Amino acid sequence: MTRGVTPTVEETVEVVRLDNGLTILAQPMPWLRTVAFAISFRAGVQAEPEGREGIAGLLCEMAQRGAGPYSSRDVVALQDNLGLDHSSGVSTALASFGAAMPGDSLREALGLYAEIIRRPHLPGDQLEDSRMGALQEVRAVLDEPTQRVVMRLKTMQYGERDGRATCGTEKGLKSISLDDLQAFYQQRFLPSGAILAIAGKFDVAETIAQVRHLFGDWRGEAEEIPSAPGGAPGYEHLRQDSSQTHIGIAFDSVPLGDDAYYPMRAGVGILSDGMSSRLFDRVREQRGLCYSISLSAHSLLQRGAIIGYAGTTPERAQETLDVMLGEIEGLAEGIEPAELERFKVRVQSALIMEQESSWSRVSSLISDWFHRGRVVTMREFEERIEAITVDEILDYWRGHPPGRYRIVTLGKKKLKVRSTE
Amino acid sequence: MSDFRETTLANGLRIAAEIDPRGYSASLGYFVRTGSRDETDPEAGVSHFLEHMMFKGTARRTAADVNRELDELGGNSNAYTSEEQTVYYATVLPKYQDRIVDLLTDMLRPSLTQADFDTERNVILEEIAKYEDQPPFGAFERVLEKHFGPRGLGRRVLGTAESIRAMTRQTMFDYFSRRYAPGNIVLAAAGNVDFDGLVASAEKLTAGWGDLRPAAAPPADPTDTLPEGISLDGVLTNPDAAQAYWVRLNPSPHLNDPDRYVARLLTSILGDDSGSRLFWELIDTGRAESCAMWSQEFIDAGAMFVMLVCNPDDLADNRQVIDRELRKVAAEGVTEAELKQAANKAISGCIMSNERPSNRMFGVGNGWQLRGKYTDLDTVLDRYRAVTTDQVAKLAAKYLDQRVTETLVAAAPEAVA
Secondary structure (H helix, E strand, C coil), X not given: CCCCCCCCCCCCCEEEECCCCCEEEEEECCCCCEEEEXXXXXXXXXXXXXXXXXXXXXXXXXXXXXECCECHHHHHHHHHHCCCEEEEEECCCXXXXXXXXXXXXXXXXXXXXXXXXXXXXXCXXXXXXXXXXXXXXXXXXXXXXXXXXXXXXXXXXXXXXXXXXXXXXXXXXXXXXXXXXXXXXXXXXXXCCCEEEEEECCCHHHHHHXXXXXXXXXXXXXXXXXXXXXXXXXXXXXXXXXXXXXXXEEEEECCCCCCCHHHHHHHXXXXXXXXXXXXXXXXXXXXXXXXXXXEEEEECCCCEEXXXXXXXXXXXXXXXXHHHHHHHHHHHHCCCHHHHHHHHHHHHHHHHHHCCCHHHXXXXXXXXXXXXXXXXXXXXXXXXXXXXXXXXXXXXXXXXXXXXXEEEEXXXXXXXXXXXX | CCEEEEEECCCCCEEEEEECCCCCCEEEEEEECCCHHHCCHHHCCHHHHHHHHCCCEECCCEHHHHHHHHHHCCCEEEEEECCCCEEEEEEECHHHHHHHHHHHHHHCCECCCHHHHHHHHHHXXXXXXXXXXXXXXXXXXXXXXXXXXXXXXXXXXXXXXXXXXXCCHHHHHHHHHHHCCHHHEEEEEEECCCHHHHHHHHHHHCXXXXXXXXXXXXXXXXXXXXXXXXXXXXXXXXXXXCCEEEEEEEECCCCCCCCHHHHHHHHHHHHCCCXXXXXXXXXXXCCCCEEEEEEEECCCCEEEEEEEEECHHXXXXXXXXXXXXXXXXXXXXXXXXXXXXXXXHHHHHHHHHCCCHHHHHHHHHHHHHHHCCCCXXXXXXXXXXXXXXXXXXXXXXXXXXXXXXXXXXXXXXXXXX
């Protein structure tokens, strides 16, 4: 079956690089009623000083406790009254703030976030409240078996620094002083390498002029943080009296910026995207071994990994792990053209539906610029997906055979794991 | 702009659609008026189990065909079961409308083979086990059981491990024959939909649906015993829980009560996840991991929930704060500024979520199935704008003082309650 590339609407992405290092990516989607923006800068957990784990997330929270002319309560009232569906958070490399909103709220929203990023009060008398909130998050993870397993896996995969938990540690959070917070702010909340993406219903020229006005005189260079080596194969079991055994596996892959990401991701899709995917069909549908099973591609700037999860009752756990690894390793033996075709249709539909969401588009713009250093238009992306062949996928999976696994289980009983080397 | 159309087929199937030809996608769903509240004890969990079985093949398709075709159509498709409804839906590119209607319609007349039934039973048991490991560790199910009783609205959607292990294929088939008659089903659509094409397809594909002969009603449940696997204890011990989980339930307006918009804004003012009174007291201060309040509407009842998650040591103090804040609003009402902020937030939230045809489709389907009504977006926005502080004060005084049901889960609940 052949499918022509779907004609999409005219796509224009305006790229403006300010001389302070901030890149502005603006994509109008005039058929929407909403607009979304996100701003990301190099203040992720990778940059946290040793012994201060959790400071990146804590700073994002503290920055919203009053900024410029606004008190903490003003910030929240403004967010609510403008109708912002807002979020903030940290990843390995980045700290981000963003929001989706009705189109006419953008101007005021950008003004508010310029204050939060450039002129936060960081009130000392609220540090304890903020710290307590962050410690709650660390405790919350203890009650989420899936999250615990995946967090531990990431540390085993990427090593102690690049694989840090984004919520920090109890010890790290308790050690952070107001001085630490201010120092981290001065060193990391900076325009070099920062990305501001905007998509949806807005006036491009007017908005870019406003962004220049708000951020043009922002100055400072964040020190580059090279990827730290680390992470080694192995098996760990976290003992807990849970109903299910929670199984996580991870192994090396390629980062998003690498062209081999496409055949790798197609292979992951054939294994795990959709109800006819191999893992869903063979582990859940045919054998009834579990309810949840998934495999996904994860990427840092210079390293990538494939991460899998399944949850199942203890008596079925060993078989679940064995079948799961067998399916992953068996991919290189052959792929039906129809499996690849289904993957392509899914990507195509997802891309077309991305045009119905300003927030999805903003997330893609930020990810493209961070990982690839350029914008990949929806059309270009679709053409690259369309060009993937069965042979290209097999070549990738044969050239990068799954192995050197990191495996984490949580539950009543350990599993038998063959050598992870 | 969007255009609403509806019709009822000769076999009783109702079809309702909000059509917007500018959309990039079409969203379609079957809304079946059946859920856990319609089950008897031996049927506990059957609505949801049956939902899974709809993906296991039909006279025309194997299970693998169903899953493969859903993926070939590329969109988002799924199903869910609640206390009152079972819904099967998909969002696809408009060019796939006929194929997805053919597939979803066929799925609703499943083979229900014994072998598939036995395999899928294990998946359901895994799903029950999965939720046992997840916060809030059964607190939510328990508060509904205590408040509404373990039958009817308080019946667990998943059933219990006991009821699922004991269930037979015949029980499922009989339930199916009573609940999946076309007169009990709505086909809803939104987005870039060809309505005339949809009606023509549905008419052709459901022509045999009226032939389903309903089995006799099962015997009524005993009223003097609890169903197997059910307890009504409001305090649950979970030795591995790091946090304490506390849920409180007040009565609230039902889904035909015009006051439901007032209740939504009241709960937002008190317990939205940002900017609410409980947010400033408990979250901004770091006293709790989360504290949320929201209302849920059923056909003939409503529930206002407060859910608190915190360090067990802080539970008693935090509960006092919640009691104090709720009593204060019941006595004094809310300010104009608070109401305006909550209304703005609700209105923007509606505008944003309605941008996606799938969300419009849920609005159309739920309204048409449960209320027999269609409400367009602008009308909904106007209803939020029309709410006054007087109405909020009256509603708070009426509902926040009513009988309250509570549930607590913690590692050592007796020490912290």
